């Protein structure tokens with residue numbers, strides 16, 4: 258028996274659990290920092306000592322999950338679909354979906370543990386025993402420097418690459434960008450203010466004018482790339498290819514908020530480098546623009562990390578604009594919904610890759626979905642440069658050789674969390690991991706959506 262913040266936890270013994278009478282009794286959180294993003298880890302407790310692990314989307318708010326607590330207390334977590342349908346109305350685009358998804362993950366973990374099967378088995382079985390990973394790669398300097406950084410990833414065993422290629426690279430290149438005078442300088446200044454040293458976002462700084470600036474949509478910034486800017490980015494890409502060679506697949510992200518017409522010009526320039534996909538070049542809701550962009554260039558297009566629910570992927574798939582869907586489990590609607598997104602994409606001849614910038618809890622959940630989805634290609638790792646990241650769970654998560662082994666243990670395959678490390682990495686705003694959330698027990702509204 259372990260006592261944790263007043264709650265008695267019985268050491269897990271799955272043979273003694275009766276899935277038929279399992280009930281959710283509590284929900285608690287631990288926020289960590291520096292992973293490199295801020296991550297909100299969640300535990301769902303039950304009446305039989307079994308604890309399920311979930312996670313809210315990176316750089317999101319625990320409130321999205323906490324407000325669901327009173328709505329699921331007393332429910333049997335094995336009824337994952339029933340619980341998901343109950344709370345689905347409280348999710349939204351991007352981080353707003355974080356609470357619903359965290360609950361779904363924890364229920365899948367509990368269900369697997371209660372019935373003694375890995376989560377991939379709950380999703381219909383597996384297509385593969387190890388999951389190909391790719392990692393975000395940062396680099397200062399030019400294309401050859403980026404090429405060297407990517408080459409180092411290849412030496413680690415990574416067989417698939419992604420890098421940023423966009424207007425960020427042009428902000429200090431003379432005559433590369435057009436913008437209302439003073440705007441680029443203002444952007445540089447604000448970016449410096451909102452970014453923390455370890456690559457996350459300072460929530461206090463991201464309020465007010467910074468929020469307005471960084472959420473201005475692509476077509477509304479007034480930024481355009483000049484011929485010189487296009488030349489620079491094309492040369493950058495050529496230098497990268499020169500260093501990494503032509504065999505390894507590479508995708509690009511963070512093109513920047515530029516209008517549709519500029520995307521056409523840039524992506525046409527990049528066609529000859531045969532990218533795997535260009536990511537989030539337009540707001541995901543602008544289906545017609547995606548359709549026209551696809552008609553204008555042979556560079557493959559991908560999006561999805563901010564899309565909640567299968568039904569919101571459908572218009573884009575029906576438009577046939579995408580080569581790749583790129584959902585994040587913690588936004589798409591959790592494990593089962595993401596698997597459904599992948600299956601639907603398969604019907605349209607579209608590949609699935611997974612966005613993931615969270616802790617090993619979300620990563621393990623993604624591994625199960627990746628194992629169970631046929632048209633999956635690669636899973637994103639965002640924390641390869643954070644040495645302690647894999648140690649947040651026991652057994653420690655290993656991606657040695659660029660692949661993660663699909664576990665055979667029940668649920669997510671995590672024995673326990675590394676509580677010492679979680680305490681050490683606690684976010685300053687939430688210094689006490691797994692503190693009581695009693696204040697949410699009486700949250701209520703008449704949730705019916707029709708009368």
Ligand SMILES: [Mg+2]
Pocket residue numbers: 510511536537562612
């Ligand atoms: Mg992205």
